[in-house]
Amino acid sequence: MKINQQTVSWLQVAPLTVVLLVFFGIPMLIVAAVSFFDYERWQIVPAFIFDNYVELFQSSLTLRLYVTAIKYVVIVWAVTLIIGFTVAYFLVFHVRSLTLKMGLFLLCTVPFWTSNIIRMISWIPFLGRNGVFNTGLEELGIIDQPLSFLLFSDFAVIVAYVHLNTLFMIVPIFNSMARIDPGLIEAAHDAGASRWRVIWEVVLPLSKTGIALGSIFVITLVMGDFFVVKIMSGGQSATVVSALATEIASLQYPPAAASAVVLVVIVALMVSAILRLVDVRRELTG
Amino acid sequence: MASDTRKGDIELVAVTKRFGDMVAVDNVSLRIPHGAYCCLLGPSGCGKTTILRMIAGHETPSQGDIRIGGESVAGQSPLRRGTAMMFQAYALFPHLSVLDNVAFSLKMRGLDREERQQQARELLTKVRLDHFADRLPAQLSGGQQQRVALARALITNPRVLLLDEPLSALDEYLRLRMRGELRRMQKQLGITFVHVTHTQLEAIAVADMLVVMDQGRIEQSSSPDKIYNTPRTAYVARFIGGQNVLSGKVESVSDGIATLRDAGGARLTAPVGNARPETGSQLYLSIRRDRVEVAKTAGNVADPGEANVVRGKVHSIEYQGSYAKVTIDLAQPEEFVANVSDVDFLRAPVEIGDDVLARWLPAHVRLLEGAGGSGDQRIYADAELI
Amino acid sequence: MHSTADQSRPWTFYALAAFFTLFVLFLYGPMIVIYVLSFQGPNGGLTFPLQGVSLHWFDALIKQERTGDIAGAFRRSIGLAAMVTVLTVVLSVMAGLAFRRRFAGAGLVFYMAIASLIMPGLFVSLGIGLVFQMLGVTPTWYGSALGAQLTWTLPYGLLIMFAVLGRFNRAYEEAASDLGASNWQRLRHVTLPIVLPGIIGVALFGFTLSYDEFPRTVLTSGSSNTLPLEIWAMTTDVTSPALFAVGTVTTVISFIVIGLALTSIALIERRRLRRVSSLDESSTVG
Numbered sequence: 001m002k003i004n005q006q007t008v009s010w011l012q013v014a015p016l017t018v019v020l021l022v023f024f025g026i027p028m029l030i031v032a033a034v035s036f037f038d039y040e041r042w043q044i045v046p047a048f049i050f051d052n053y054v055e056l057f058q059s060s061l062t063l064r065l066y067v068t069a070i071k072y073v074v075i076v077w078a079v080t081l082i083i084g085f086t087v088a089y090f091l092v093f094h095v096r097s098l099t100l101k102m103g104l105f106l107l108c109t110v111p112f113w114t115s116n117i118i119r120m121i122s123w124i125p126f127l128g129r130n131g132v133f134n135t136g137l138e139e140l141g142i143i144d145q146p147l148s149f150l151l152f153s154d155f156a157v158i159v160a161y162v163h164l165n166t167l168f169m170i171v172p173i174f175n176s177m178a179r180i181d182p183g184l185i186e187a188a189h190d191a192g193a194s195r196w197r198v199i200w201e202v203v204l205p206l207s208k209t210g211i212a213l214g215s216i217f218v219i220t221l222v223m224g225d226f227f228v229v230k231i232m233s234g235g236q237s238a239t240v241v242s243a244l245a246t247e248i249a250s251l252q253y254p255p256a257a258a259s260a261v262v263l264v265v266i267v268a269l270m271v272s273a274i275l276r277l278v279d280v281r282r283e284l285t286g
Numbered sequence: 287m288a289s290d291t292r293k294g295d296i297e298l299v300a301v302t303k304r305f306g307d308m309v310a311v312d313n314v315s316l317r318i319p320h321g322a323y324c325c326l327l328g329p330s331g332c333g334k335t336t337i338l339r340m341i342a343g344h345e346t347p348s349q350g351d352i353r354i355g356g357e358s359v360a361g362q363s364p365l366r367r368g369t370a371m372m373f374q375a376y377a378l379f380p381h382l383s384v385l386d387n388v389a390f391s392l393k394m395r396g397l398d399r400e401e402r403q404q405q406a407r408e409l410l411t412k413v414r415l416d417h418f419a420d421r422l423p424a425q426l427s428g429g430q431q432q433r434v435a436l437a438r439a440l441i442t443n444p445r446v447l448l449l450d451e452p453l454s455a456l457d458e459y460l461r462l463r464m465r466g467e468l469r470r471m472q473k474q475l476g477i478t479f480v481h482v483t484h485t486q487l488e489a490i491a492v493a494d495m496l497v498v499m500d501q502g503r504i505e506q507s508s509s510p511d512k513i514y515n516t517p518r519t520a521y522v523a524r525f526i527g528g529q530n531v532l533s534g535k536v537e538s539v540s541d542g543i544a545t546l547r548d549a550g551g552a553r554l555t556a557p558v559g560n561a562r563p564e565t566g567s568q569l570y571l572s573i574r575r576d577r578v579e580v581a582k583t584a585g586n587v588a589d590p591g592e593a594n595v596v597r598g599k600v601h602s603i604e605y606q607g608s609y610a611k612v613t614i615d616l617a618q619p620e621e622f623v624a625n626v627s628d629v630d631f632l633r634a635p636v637e638i639g640d641d642v643l644a645r646w647l648p649a650h651v652r653l654l655e656g657a658g659g660s661g662d663q664r665i666y667a668d669a670e671l672i
Numbered sequence: 673m674h675s676t677a678d679q680s681r682p683w684t685f686y687a688l689a690a691f692f693t694l695f696v697l698f699l700y701g702p703m704i705v706i707y708v709l710s711f712q713g714p715n716g717g718l719t720f721p722l723q724g725v726s727l728h729w730f731d732a733l734i735k736q737e738r739t740g741d742i743a744g745a746f747r748r749s750i751g752l753a754a755m756v757t758v759l760t761v762v763l764s765v766m767a768g769l770a771f772r773r774r775f776a777g778a779g780l781v782f783y784m785a786i787a788s789l790i791m792p793g794l795f796v797s798l799g800i801g802l803v804f805q806m807l808g809v810t811p812t813w814y815g816s817a818l819g820a821q822l823t824w825t826l827p828y829g830l831l832i833m834f835a836v837l838g839r840f841n842r843a844y845e846e847a848a849s850d851l852g853a854s855n856w857q858r859l860r861h862v863t864l865p866i867v868l869p870g871i872i873g874v875a876l877f878g879f880t881l882s883y884d885e886f887p888r889t890v891l892t893s894g895s896s897n898t899l900p901l902e903i904w905a906m907t908t909d910v911t912s913p914a915l916f917a918v919g920t921v922t923t924v925i926s927f928i929v930i931g932l933a934l935t936s937i938a939l940i941e942r943r944r945l946r947r948v949s950s951l952d953e954s955s956t957v958g
Binding site for chain 3: 342343344364365370377379381391422438
């Protein structure tokens with residue numbers, strides 16, 4: 001009995017699909033549904049009301065949270081983009097030996113495979129008043145009072161975000177750049193372009209896909225984070241998801257769900273805006 | 287293991303293969319006798335590889351049937367058919383040693399380790415690679431990889447061996463040497479070889495039977511010398527190389543010879559046999575490049591009344607060792623080349639820009655069918671005679 | 673970037689190399705600080721200077737003073753990571769094979785996987801938690817948390833398989849068929865062995881992503897914590913360098929796993945890809 005090839009594919013993809021449906025698809029639908037529920041002190045009441053959304057949009061807190069989140073996103077995106085592009089550029093175009101190239105690339109990626117939380121809190125002894133950085137600067141005589149803005153501040157939050165997420169910029173940009181035909185660079189040189197023109201006219205456009213992918217990763221990671229901001233700002237700052245986490249902790253599920261839905265929609269809009277600008281499908285399937 | 291005693295003659299019966307809207311093979315019928323070395327020759331996209339893969343069983347015909355040894359092989363696996371294929375880049379399993387590569391089909395059939403390794407070793411000794419049995423394919427050179435691929439295919443004792451551009455991955459020097467190897471091996475084994483290539487010289491060198499293809503159809507199928515001496519169409523003449531294609535309008539026909547007038551006003555003759563082409567109709571003919579004589583002519587000599595003489599300016603001269611390739615500008619757009627032997631050229635050299643007459647014997651002219659193959663006026667790379 | 677004839681490096685090379693070094697220091701610096709601090713003396717605090725060098729805090733971990741149920745959390749994390757690894761490999765490989773053909777619904781599955789990848793982990797956690805609560809099922813680290821982590825690892829596994837199978841040359845499979853292999857034999861003896869490095873990559877991602885996973889696990893692990901959750905609890909009242917000791921130990925484990933995976937991939941690739949010049953024909957032809 002010859003089994004249809006399509007059926008074979010269905011059978012093979014079924015387990016993964018089932019897991020994703022059960023643990024992602026359905027839960028997301030439930031969250032969306034719960035966002036319309038009502039709630040009392042310690043339980044949620046199935047209903048279909050818009051109150052949660054109304055409260056969300058009417059609250060000035062919401063706006064502040066989003067402003068904070070977007071502020072972080074923009075700064076982190078810019079910093080990771082510059083660092084990511086520069087590092088990738090260095091690895092692809094200035095490192096000649098392939099083994100060294102891969103070795104250095106791995107060097108950058110290995111931290112990704114260790115605990116995020118540990119990496120994040122490792123900044124605390126580093127940036128604190130009595131931390132390595134301050135003590136070092138004091139010893140060198142550059143400052144005589146420890147810099148207090150280093151830790152438990154916006155600065156610390158951004159440093160942590162950059163520390164954790166630059167990798168997500170480096171990898172896609174590295175991939176895009178590595179695919180650029182070196183002959184193009186040489187041809188541009190032959191035609192008389194200066195180094196900066198070559199970057200602007202050749203490298204940058206051809207790295208667009210990588211930049212887009214990296215941006216999508218960084219934006220979704222920063223918008224969706226709650227623990228970095230909580231710890232590194234010392235509780236002073238809150239973003240959308242960290243406030244959401246607080247609501248969850250107090251069992252206020254419907255408003256948290258509504259907040260989640262709104263965030264997802266907004267992030268989806270940002271992502272599709274990026275996808276409109278750059279065609280990314282080739283990169284994923286190529 | 288007993289060799290496959292079934293006959294290895296191949297028959298394609300009105301085979302068509304479509305990929306979506308594209309017709310790769312168009313109603314092809316072909317008979318390849320048992321034990322022949324058959325070459326499928328043509329440019330990329332002509333359908334030759336598709337036919338090979340259909341014989342192998344890796345593609346199924348959209349229409350038509352394929353018979354091997356007289357029985358239809360539709361739906362049969364490659365192993366059942368008794369065919370084995372040598373892939374273009376050899377496709378040696380990179381994770382298996384040379385020995386395990388060769389023994390692979392035996393392992394699939396369930397032979398135990400000792401037996402299959404022993405058989406594999408025997409075959410490796412035949413191709414003189416037994417010392418490399420434990421190496422990985424990546425550690426072998428191109429020529430060695432090819433011999434492993436050959437051994438791996440032959441261990442299944444096929445009645446037909448299919449070779450997909452077997453020499454194109456090798457450098458020039460190896461290519462020439464391996465050509466002889468393949469021919470020798472085929473004669474020794476006595477099985478049918480079907481060899482796909484786009485290189486004319488390779489095809490004429492190895493084949494008993496040459497099939498020239500274009501755009502899914504067979505243009506001519508015959509022995510190499512027949513094709514070279516009497517190409518059927520202008521496409522074949524251009525593709526096989528070493529020919530000039532001329533054309534002219536019919537002025538008169540008598541005694542099986544048609545007299546034509548070409549675009550430049552020169553008179554040409556062509557043998558037409560019993561046919562009576564209409565006056566004014568356009569005929570195409572071919573004349574071998576090495577059958578053309580070249581002589582300098584004084585500038586203001588009136589056009590001679592002879593037939594089969596054309597006049598033009600020398601466009602370029604290429605030294606090729608035993609002959610000089612003299613390209614001449616004529617009134618027609620198509621290239622006209624005379625391959626002048628080095629002795630003749632030394633005796634009466636010409637230079638670029640000279641006015642020359644090119645002449646040939648009427649007996650060497652061949653009439654071509656049709657108006658130039660599939661209407662495609664591509665001019666193919668010259669076949670360089672070595 | 674300059675022509676290959678130019679052996680000397682332009683000034684930009686040194687500038688970029690310096691930048692790169694700074695970046696690597698930025699990545700690894702804080703972590704190294706933690707490692708050093710974990711050897712803090714018994715009376716030492718959370719920052720420099722080191723008051724004596726000792727294994728006191730590692731000892732504290734083993735004895736479980738001031739550290740909660742570290743051993744249990746550790747056991748659970750390893751166990752969970754092992755299960756996640758196995759499931760991720762099996763499901764991703766199967767699904768990857770499925771996607772080699774076109775089948776109805778392929779696009780949907782793909783987009784669901786991508787969505788699952790970029791969805792903030794907290795939301796997935798929330799959704800699963802809600803579902804379990806509604807169904808009246810207790811969340812457990814080996815049930816709901818397992819599913820939650822799979823929503824994170826399966827998309828990565830799938831993408832890796834796409835890349836690996838996309839590069840895979842079908843000629844190998846045709847050759848196998850030609851030599852008489854059945855579909856199953858082909859898969860077992862040719863396809864899977866050849867893409868083994870990719871499969872190891874999937875396993876590596878599965879393990880490390882699960883082992884360090886936090887947002888998806890935070891609401892789904894029920895009453896027993898995994899290691900990251902335990903660490904999180906410790907951060908909220910950072911009182912001793914025991915936390916740093918935990919950090920060091922867990923990072924060492926990660927490094928070991930990564931090292932094993934990368935070494936095996938390197939070994940396999942090196943054996944299979946060594947090139948030999950075509951002039952090296954020791955046995956004569958013809």
